[in-house]
Amino acid sequence: MIILHGGPTPNARKIAIALLEMELPWRLEPVDILAGDQLTPAFLALNPNNKTPVIVDEDGPGGGEFILWETGATLLYLAERTGKFTPADPAARAICWQWLMFQVSGIGPMFGQEAHFTHYAADRHEYSIQRYSREVDRLMRVLDGRLAVAEWLAGDTYTIADMATLPYLRRQLIDNAGSFPNVERWATAMLARPAVAKGMTVGVARAETIEGGFTGFTGFTEEHRSILWGNRQHNR
Template structure:
Protein backbone atom coordinates (compact mmCIF):
# COMPACT_ATOMS: atom_id res chain seq x y z
CA UNK A 1 0.00 0.00 0.00
CA UNK A 2 1.16 3.52 -0.81
CA UNK A 3 0.01 6.38 1.38
CA UNK A 4 -0.17 9.77 -0.31
CA UNK A 5 0.15 12.55 2.26
CA UNK A 6 -1.26 15.70 0.72
CA UNK A 7 -4.31 17.77 -0.01
CA UNK A 8 -6.15 19.59 -2.80
CA UNK A 9 -3.03 21.03 -4.42
CA UNK A 10 -1.53 20.68 -7.91
CA UNK A 11 1.48 18.82 -6.53
CA UNK A 12 -0.59 16.21 -4.70
CA UNK A 13 -2.93 15.84 -7.66
CA UNK A 14 -0.17 14.98 -10.10
CA UNK A 15 0.92 12.14 -7.81
CA UNK A 16 -2.68 10.96 -7.44
CA UNK A 17 -3.02 10.88 -11.23
CA UNK A 18 0.12 8.75 -11.49
CA UNK A 19 -1.01 6.31 -8.79
CA UNK A 20 -4.36 5.90 -10.51
CA UNK A 21 -2.86 5.53 -13.98
CA UNK A 22 -0.43 2.92 -12.70
CA UNK A 23 -3.14 0.90 -10.92
CA UNK A 24 -1.18 0.96 -7.67
CA UNK A 25 -2.93 0.34 -4.34
CA UNK A 26 -2.97 3.62 -2.44
CA UNK A 27 -4.84 5.76 0.04
CA UNK A 28 -4.94 9.46 0.78
CA UNK A 29 -3.87 10.87 4.13
CA UNK A 30 -5.20 14.41 3.86
CA UNK A 31 -2.80 17.08 5.13
CA UNK A 32 -4.49 20.39 5.94
CA UNK A 33 -1.77 22.91 5.18
CA UNK A 34 -4.01 25.84 6.16
CA UNK A 35 -4.24 24.35 9.64
CA UNK A 36 -0.46 23.83 9.77
CA UNK A 37 -0.46 20.03 9.72
CA UNK A 38 2.68 20.13 7.55
CA UNK A 39 4.49 21.72 10.50
CA UNK A 40 3.75 19.02 13.06
CA UNK A 41 6.57 16.83 14.40
CA UNK A 42 4.87 13.78 12.85
CA UNK A 43 4.87 15.28 9.36
CA UNK A 44 8.38 16.72 9.69
CA UNK A 45 9.66 13.19 10.29
CA UNK A 46 8.36 12.38 6.81
CA UNK A 47 9.59 15.58 5.15
CA UNK A 48 11.88 18.00 6.99
CA UNK A 49 11.13 20.51 4.20
CA UNK A 50 7.50 20.70 5.49
CA UNK A 51 5.96 20.52 2.02
CA UNK A 52 3.35 18.20 0.57
CA UNK A 53 3.03 15.71 -0.95
CA UNK A 54 4.93 12.82 0.55
CA UNK A 55 4.46 9.15 -0.27
CA UNK A 56 5.07 6.24 2.06
CA UNK A 57 5.40 2.98 0.14
CA UNK A 58 5.05 -0.03 2.43
CA UNK A 59 6.46 -2.21 -0.34
CA UNK A 60 9.51 -0.24 -1.39
CA UNK A 61 12.70 -1.60 -2.95
CA UNK A 62 13.57 -5.01 -1.54
CA UNK A 63 10.25 -5.06 0.30
CA UNK A 64 11.35 -2.35 2.74
CA UNK A 65 9.21 0.73 3.42
CA UNK A 66 10.22 3.91 1.59
CA UNK A 67 9.31 7.51 2.37
CA UNK A 68 9.82 9.93 -0.50
CA UNK A 69 9.20 13.61 -1.12
CA UNK A 70 9.74 15.99 -4.08
CA UNK A 71 7.24 15.25 -6.83
CA UNK A 72 9.78 14.79 -9.61
CA UNK A 73 11.52 12.10 -7.57
CA UNK A 74 8.19 10.50 -6.66
CA UNK A 75 7.02 10.31 -10.28
CA UNK A 76 10.31 8.82 -11.44
CA UNK A 77 10.20 6.30 -8.60
CA UNK A 78 6.65 5.23 -9.41
CA UNK A 79 7.45 4.93 -13.11
CA UNK A 80 10.48 2.78 -12.33
CA UNK A 81 8.51 0.69 -9.83
CA UNK A 82 5.84 -0.15 -12.40
CA UNK A 83 7.80 0.11 -15.64
CA UNK A 84 5.09 2.40 -17.01
CA UNK A 85 4.67 5.90 -18.42
CA UNK A 86 8.31 6.54 -19.29
CA UNK A 87 9.15 5.75 -22.93
CA UNK A 88 11.50 2.88 -23.78
CA UNK A 89 13.31 4.77 -26.53
CA UNK A 90 16.38 6.56 -25.11
CA UNK A 91 15.57 9.77 -26.98
CA UNK A 92 11.91 9.79 -25.98
CA UNK A 93 12.83 8.87 -22.40
CA UNK A 94 15.30 11.75 -22.16
CA UNK A 95 12.65 14.04 -23.67
CA UNK A 96 10.20 12.88 -20.99
CA UNK A 97 12.74 13.72 -18.29
CA UNK A 98 13.35 17.11 -19.94
CA UNK A 99 9.67 18.12 -19.81
CA UNK A 100 9.29 16.72 -16.31
CA UNK A 101 12.17 18.95 -15.17
CA UNK A 102 10.59 21.86 -17.07
CA UNK A 103 7.52 21.40 -14.90
CA UNK A 104 9.24 20.99 -11.54
CA UNK A 105 11.77 23.79 -12.09
CA UNK A 106 9.70 26.22 -14.15
CA UNK A 107 5.95 25.72 -14.39
CA UNK A 108 5.44 24.80 -10.73
CA UNK A 109 7.53 27.52 -9.07
CA UNK A 110 6.65 30.33 -11.49
CA UNK A 111 2.94 29.59 -11.62
CA UNK A 112 2.96 29.33 -7.83
CA UNK A 113 4.63 32.71 -7.42
CA UNK A 114 2.22 34.32 -9.88
CA UNK A 115 -0.80 33.00 -7.97
CA UNK A 116 0.76 34.04 -4.66
CA UNK A 117 1.30 37.66 -5.66
CA UNK A 118 -1.93 38.09 -7.66
CA UNK A 119 -4.32 36.25 -5.33
CA UNK A 120 -2.92 35.50 -1.87
CA UNK A 121 -0.46 38.26 -0.92
CA UNK A 122 -2.18 40.80 1.32
CA UNK A 123 -0.23 43.68 -0.22
CA UNK A 124 -0.11 44.02 -4.00
CA UNK A 125 3.35 44.57 -5.47
CA UNK A 126 3.19 45.64 -9.13
CA UNK A 127 6.77 44.60 -9.88
CA UNK A 128 6.29 41.07 -8.50
CA UNK A 129 2.91 40.68 -10.21
CA UNK A 130 4.36 41.82 -13.52
CA UNK A 131 7.49 39.70 -13.17
CA UNK A 132 5.69 36.43 -12.52
CA UNK A 133 2.67 36.88 -14.77
CA UNK A 134 4.99 37.62 -17.70
CA UNK A 135 7.02 34.53 -16.88
CA UNK A 136 3.83 32.43 -16.80
CA UNK A 137 2.96 33.76 -20.25
CA UNK A 138 6.43 32.87 -21.52
CA UNK A 139 6.23 29.33 -20.14
CA UNK A 140 2.78 28.88 -21.66
CA UNK A 141 4.21 29.96 -25.00
CA UNK A 142 6.90 27.28 -24.70
CA UNK A 143 4.37 24.60 -23.75
CA UNK A 144 1.98 25.61 -26.50
CA UNK A 145 4.75 25.45 -29.08
CA UNK A 146 5.68 21.96 -27.98
CA UNK A 147 2.09 20.70 -27.94
CA UNK A 148 1.29 22.25 -31.30
CA UNK A 149 3.80 19.84 -32.83
CA UNK A 150 3.64 16.80 -30.52
CA UNK A 151 0.72 14.75 -29.21
CA UNK A 152 2.21 14.51 -25.72
CA UNK A 153 5.10 16.28 -23.99
CA UNK A 154 7.47 13.35 -24.48
CA UNK A 155 6.35 12.89 -28.10
CA UNK A 156 4.04 10.07 -29.17
CA UNK A 157 3.57 8.56 -25.68
CA UNK A 158 1.57 9.79 -22.69
CA UNK A 159 3.97 9.98 -19.74
CA UNK A 160 4.67 11.21 -16.25
CA UNK A 161 5.65 14.57 -17.79
CA UNK A 162 2.03 15.09 -18.84
CA UNK A 163 0.73 13.99 -15.44
CA UNK A 164 3.03 16.47 -13.72
CA UNK A 165 2.01 19.45 -15.83
CA UNK A 166 -1.78 19.41 -16.19
CA UNK A 167 -2.73 20.18 -12.56
CA UNK A 168 -1.03 23.58 -12.76
CA UNK A 169 -2.98 24.65 -15.84
CA UNK A 170 -6.62 24.39 -14.73
CA UNK A 171 -6.95 28.05 -13.72
CA UNK A 172 -4.95 29.23 -16.74
CA UNK A 173 -7.12 27.30 -19.17
CA UNK A 174 -10.21 28.97 -17.73
CA UNK A 175 -8.73 32.46 -17.76
CA UNK A 176 -7.03 32.29 -21.15
CA UNK A 177 -9.39 30.06 -23.13
CA UNK A 178 -8.59 30.19 -26.83
CA UNK A 179 -5.11 31.68 -26.42
CA UNK A 180 -3.18 28.40 -26.44
CA UNK A 181 -4.74 25.89 -28.86
CA UNK A 182 -1.92 23.35 -28.52
CA UNK A 183 -2.28 23.25 -24.74
CA UNK A 184 -6.07 23.14 -24.96
CA UNK A 185 -6.06 20.20 -27.38
CA UNK A 186 -3.67 18.30 -25.08
CA UNK A 187 -5.59 19.19 -21.91
CA UNK A 188 -8.85 18.01 -23.46
CA UNK A 189 -7.27 14.65 -24.30
CA UNK A 190 -5.93 14.32 -20.75
CA UNK A 191 -9.22 15.26 -19.14
CA UNK A 192 -10.94 12.41 -20.97
CA UNK A 193 -8.85 9.91 -18.99
CA UNK A 194 -10.67 8.52 -15.92
CA UNK A 195 -7.47 8.55 -13.83
CA UNK A 196 -6.94 12.23 -14.59
CA UNK A 197 -10.53 13.07 -13.67
CA UNK A 198 -10.24 11.24 -10.36
CA UNK A 199 -6.75 12.53 -9.60
CA UNK A 200 -7.76 16.13 -10.20
CA UNK A 201 -10.48 15.77 -7.54
CA UNK A 202 -8.19 14.47 -4.81
CA UNK A 203 -7.90 16.21 -1.47
CA UNK A 204 -10.26 17.79 1.04
CA UNK A 205 -10.36 21.57 0.79
CA UNK A 206 -11.30 23.77 3.74
CA UNK A 207 -14.97 24.72 3.50
CA UNK A 208 -14.53 28.37 4.47
CA UNK A 209 -11.91 28.93 1.77
CA UNK A 210 -13.92 27.16 -0.93
CA UNK A 211 -17.12 29.02 -0.09
CA UNK A 212 -15.52 32.35 0.82
CA UNK A 213 -12.88 32.49 -1.89
CA UNK A 214 -10.19 35.01 -1.09
CA UNK A 215 -12.36 36.39 1.70
CA UNK A 216 -12.04 33.03 3.40
CA UNK A 217 -8.24 33.16 3.19
CA UNK A 218 -7.12 35.00 6.34
CA UNK A 219 -4.01 36.47 7.91
CA UNK A 220 -3.84 33.34 10.07
CA UNK A 221 -3.53 31.22 6.93
CA UNK A 222 -0.82 33.53 5.60
CA UNK A 223 1.11 33.22 8.86
CA UNK A 224 0.90 29.42 8.80
CA UNK A 225 2.00 29.15 5.16
CA UNK A 226 4.62 31.90 4.97
CA UNK A 227 5.24 33.24 8.46
CA UNK A 228 7.92 32.83 11.10
CA UNK A 229 7.09 29.18 11.79
CA UNK A 230 8.77 28.33 8.47
CA UNK A 231 12.12 29.44 9.91
CA UNK A 232 12.11 27.68 13.25
CA UNK A 233 15.20 25.46 13.56
CA UNK A 234 14.18 21.84 13.33
Protein backbone atom coordinates in the same frame (compact mmCIF):
# COMPACT_ATOMS: atom_id res chain seq x y z
CA MET B 1 0.09 -0.15 -0.23
CA ILE B 2 1.34 3.35 -0.95
CA ILE B 3 0.23 6.13 1.39
CA LEU B 4 0.04 9.57 -0.20
CA HIS B 5 0.34 12.35 2.36
CA GLY B 6 -1.16 15.46 0.79
CA GLY B 7 -4.21 17.51 0.01
CA PRO B 8 -5.94 19.37 -2.82
CA THR B 9 -2.76 20.83 -4.31
CA PRO B 10 -1.32 20.50 -7.83
CA ASN B 11 1.68 18.59 -6.51
CA ALA B 12 -0.39 16.02 -4.63
CA ARG B 13 -2.80 15.64 -7.53
CA LYS B 14 -0.07 14.83 -10.04
CA ILE B 15 1.07 11.97 -7.80
CA ALA B 16 -2.53 10.81 -7.38
CA ILE B 17 -2.93 10.76 -11.16
CA ALA B 18 0.20 8.62 -11.49
CA LEU B 19 -0.93 6.18 -8.80
CA LEU B 20 -4.31 5.81 -10.49
CA GLU B 21 -2.83 5.44 -13.98
CA MET B 22 -0.35 2.83 -12.76
CA GLU B 23 -3.11 0.96 -10.90
CA LEU B 24 -1.13 0.81 -7.70
CA PRO B 25 -2.88 0.21 -4.38
CA TRP B 26 -2.84 3.45 -2.43
CA ARG B 27 -4.73 5.65 -0.03
CA LEU B 28 -4.72 9.33 0.83
CA GLU B 29 -3.59 10.55 4.25
CA PRO B 30 -4.97 14.12 4.28
CA VAL B 31 -2.59 16.95 5.14
CA ASP B 32 -4.24 20.34 5.66
CA ILE B 33 -1.49 22.83 4.89
CA LEU B 34 -3.67 25.81 5.87
CA ALA B 35 -4.09 24.29 9.34
CA GLY B 36 -0.33 23.73 9.64
CA ASP B 37 -0.37 19.92 9.51
CA GLN B 38 2.92 20.03 7.59
CA LEU B 39 4.65 21.72 10.55
CA THR B 40 3.91 18.96 13.07
CA PRO B 41 6.69 16.68 14.37
CA ALA B 42 4.96 13.67 12.80
CA PHE B 43 5.00 15.21 9.34
CA LEU B 44 8.52 16.62 9.71
CA ALA B 45 9.68 13.08 10.44
CA LEU B 46 8.52 12.22 6.90
CA ASN B 47 9.75 15.38 5.20
CA PRO B 48 12.05 17.81 7.03
CA ASN B 49 11.32 20.33 4.24
CA ASN B 50 7.67 20.48 5.47
CA LYS B 51 6.19 20.28 1.97
CA THR B 52 3.55 17.99 0.52
CA PRO B 53 3.18 15.48 -0.94
CA VAL B 54 5.12 12.62 0.59
CA ILE B 55 4.65 8.96 -0.28
CA VAL B 56 5.26 6.05 2.04
CA ASP B 57 5.63 2.83 0.07
CA GLU B 58 4.99 0.04 2.53
CA ASP B 59 6.54 -2.45 0.10
CA GLY B 60 9.52 -0.42 -1.04
CA PRO B 61 12.90 -1.56 -2.35
CA GLY B 62 14.05 -4.59 -0.38
CA GLY B 63 10.55 -5.12 0.96
CA GLY B 64 10.66 -2.47 3.67
CA GLU B 65 8.97 0.88 4.15
CA PHE B 66 10.28 3.57 1.79
CA ILE B 67 9.63 7.31 2.25
CA LEU B 68 10.01 9.72 -0.65
CA TRP B 69 9.31 13.42 -1.24
CA GLU B 70 9.87 15.81 -4.17
CA THR B 71 7.37 15.07 -6.91
CA GLY B 72 9.84 14.74 -9.78
CA ALA B 73 11.70 12.03 -7.87
CA THR B 74 8.40 10.41 -6.86
CA LEU B 75 7.11 10.21 -10.44
CA LEU B 76 10.39 8.71 -11.63
CA TYR B 77 10.31 6.20 -8.77
CA LEU B 78 6.75 5.11 -9.53
CA ALA B 79 7.46 4.85 -13.26
CA GLU B 80 10.53 2.72 -12.60
CA ARG B 81 8.70 0.63 -10.03
CA THR B 82 5.94 -0.25 -12.49
CA GLY B 83 7.73 0.02 -15.84
CA LYS B 84 4.97 2.33 -17.06
CA PHE B 85 4.67 5.80 -18.59
CA THR B 86 8.29 6.44 -19.50
CA PRO B 87 9.58 5.51 -22.98
CA ALA B 88 11.92 2.54 -23.36
CA ASP B 89 14.06 4.25 -26.00
CA PRO B 90 16.89 6.22 -24.28
CA ALA B 91 16.47 9.36 -26.40
CA ALA B 92 12.69 9.39 -26.00
CA ARG B 93 13.08 8.77 -22.27
CA ALA B 94 15.44 11.74 -21.98
CA ILE B 95 12.86 13.94 -23.75
CA CYS B 96 10.27 12.76 -21.23
CA TRP B 97 12.59 13.69 -18.38
CA GLN B 98 13.29 17.05 -20.05
CA TRP B 99 9.60 18.03 -19.96
CA LEU B 100 9.22 16.63 -16.45
CA MET B 101 12.08 18.88 -15.30
CA PHE B 102 10.53 21.79 -17.20
CA GLN B 103 7.48 21.38 -14.98
CA VAL B 104 9.44 20.89 -11.76
CA SER B 105 11.89 23.75 -12.29
CA GLY B 106 9.72 26.18 -14.27
CA ILE B 107 5.98 25.73 -14.21
CA GLY B 108 5.72 24.75 -10.55
CA PRO B 109 7.79 27.57 -9.02
CA MET B 110 6.76 30.32 -11.45
CA PHE B 111 3.05 29.52 -11.39
CA GLY B 112 3.24 29.35 -7.60
CA GLN B 113 4.87 32.78 -7.34
CA GLU B 114 2.34 34.28 -9.74
CA ALA B 115 -0.56 32.89 -7.69
CA HIS B 116 1.02 34.14 -4.47
CA PHE B 117 1.53 37.74 -5.55
CA THR B 118 -1.69 37.95 -7.55
CA HIS B 119 -4.11 36.30 -5.10
CA TYR B 120 -2.61 35.67 -1.65
CA ALA B 121 -0.07 38.35 -0.71
CA ALA B 122 -1.40 40.76 1.90
CA ASP B 123 -0.11 43.76 -0.08
CA ARG B 124 -0.14 44.22 -3.83
CA HIS B 125 3.30 44.61 -5.35
CA GLU B 126 2.93 45.51 -9.01
CA TYR B 127 6.48 44.66 -10.04
CA SER B 128 6.16 41.14 -8.64
CA ILE B 129 2.73 40.65 -10.19
CA GLN B 130 3.99 41.72 -13.60
CA ARG B 131 7.22 39.73 -13.28
CA TYR B 132 5.53 36.42 -12.57
CA SER B 133 2.45 36.98 -14.73
CA ARG B 134 4.66 37.57 -17.76
CA GLU B 135 6.76 34.51 -16.95
CA VAL B 136 3.63 32.35 -16.63
CA ASP B 137 2.47 33.62 -20.02
CA ARG B 138 5.87 32.81 -21.52
CA LEU B 139 5.83 29.28 -20.11
CA MET B 140 2.31 28.74 -21.42
CA ARG B 141 3.53 29.78 -24.86
CA VAL B 142 6.39 27.28 -24.60
CA LEU B 143 3.88 24.53 -23.77
CA ASP B 144 1.54 25.61 -26.56
CA GLY B 145 4.40 25.56 -29.06
CA ARG B 146 5.46 22.09 -28.00
CA LEU B 147 1.92 20.75 -28.19
CA ALA B 148 1.51 22.23 -31.67
CA VAL B 149 4.03 19.68 -32.95
CA ALA B 150 3.53 16.78 -30.51
CA GLU B 151 0.46 14.96 -29.25
CA TRP B 152 1.91 14.69 -25.74
CA LEU B 153 4.74 16.54 -24.06
CA ALA B 154 7.25 13.73 -24.57
CA GLY B 155 6.11 13.10 -28.16
CA ASP B 156 3.72 10.41 -29.36
CA THR B 157 3.33 8.76 -25.94
CA TYR B 158 1.48 9.84 -22.80
CA THR B 159 3.96 9.92 -19.91
CA ILE B 160 4.66 11.12 -16.41
CA ALA B 161 5.61 14.50 -17.92
CA ASP B 162 1.95 15.05 -18.86
CA MET B 163 0.75 13.89 -15.45
CA ALA B 164 3.09 16.36 -13.75
CA THR B 165 1.98 19.36 -15.78
CA LEU B 166 -1.81 19.38 -16.04
CA PRO B 167 -2.67 20.06 -12.36
CA TYR B 168 -0.89 23.42 -12.50
CA LEU B 169 -2.83 24.70 -15.51
CA ARG B 170 -6.44 24.71 -14.32
CA ARG B 171 -6.59 28.41 -13.48
CA GLN B 172 -4.68 29.43 -16.60
CA LEU B 173 -7.09 27.49 -18.81
CA ILE B 174 -10.04 29.19 -17.07
CA ASP B 175 -8.63 32.70 -17.19
CA ASN B 176 -7.13 32.45 -20.70
CA ALA B 177 -9.69 30.37 -22.58
CA GLY B 178 -8.88 30.38 -26.29
CA SER B 179 -5.38 31.81 -25.87
CA PHE B 180 -3.51 28.49 -25.92
CA PRO B 181 -5.44 26.18 -28.27
CA ASN B 182 -2.86 23.40 -28.34
CA VAL B 183 -2.68 23.26 -24.55
CA GLU B 184 -6.49 23.18 -24.44
CA ARG B 185 -6.58 20.28 -26.92
CA TRP B 186 -4.05 18.39 -24.80
CA ALA B 187 -5.85 19.18 -21.52
CA THR B 188 -9.16 17.95 -22.95
CA ALA B 189 -7.51 14.68 -23.99
CA MET B 190 -5.98 14.29 -20.56
CA LEU B 191 -9.20 14.96 -18.67
CA ALA B 192 -10.92 12.34 -20.82
CA ARG B 193 -8.74 9.76 -19.07
CA PRO B 194 -10.61 8.44 -16.00
CA ALA B 195 -7.47 8.37 -13.86
CA VAL B 196 -6.74 12.01 -14.61
CA ALA B 197 -10.30 13.17 -13.98
CA LYS B 198 -10.35 11.31 -10.64
CA GLY B 199 -6.86 12.40 -9.64
CA MET B 200 -7.75 16.05 -10.19
CA THR B 201 -10.39 15.80 -7.44
CA VAL B 202 -8.11 14.38 -4.75
CA GLY B 203 -8.35 16.15 -1.43
CA VAL B 204 -11.07 18.37 -0.01
CA ALA B 205 -10.54 21.87 -1.35
CA ARG B 206 -11.73 25.00 0.38
CA ALA B 207 -14.33 27.06 -1.42
CA GLU B 208 -12.90 29.25 -4.13
CA THR B 209 -14.30 31.92 -6.42
CA ILE B 210 -13.96 31.34 -10.15
CA GLU B 211 -16.77 33.33 -11.75
CA GLY B 212 -15.24 35.64 -14.32
CA GLY B 213 -11.80 34.18 -13.55
CA PHE B 214 -10.11 32.65 -10.55
CA THR B 215 -9.77 35.07 -7.64
CA GLY B 216 -8.53 32.82 -4.86
CA PHE B 217 -9.80 30.87 -1.90
CA THR B 218 -12.53 32.30 0.27
CA GLY B 219 -11.78 32.74 3.94
CA PHE B 220 -8.01 33.13 3.50
CA THR B 221 -6.63 34.71 6.69
CA GLU B 222 -3.48 36.21 8.17
CA GLU B 223 -3.03 32.97 10.13
CA HIS B 224 -2.94 31.07 6.83
CA ARG B 225 -0.28 33.49 5.57
CA SER B 226 1.72 32.95 8.75
CA ILE B 227 1.59 29.18 8.33
CA LEU B 228 2.54 29.20 4.65
CA TRP B 229 4.95 32.13 4.34
CA GLY B 230 5.29 33.95 7.66
CA ASN B 231 6.35 33.37 11.25
CA ARG B 232 4.81 29.90 11.63
CA GLN B 233 6.66 28.75 8.51
CA HIS B 234 10.04 30.26 9.39
CA ASN B 235 10.31 29.96 13.16
CA ARG B 236 13.30 27.87 14.23
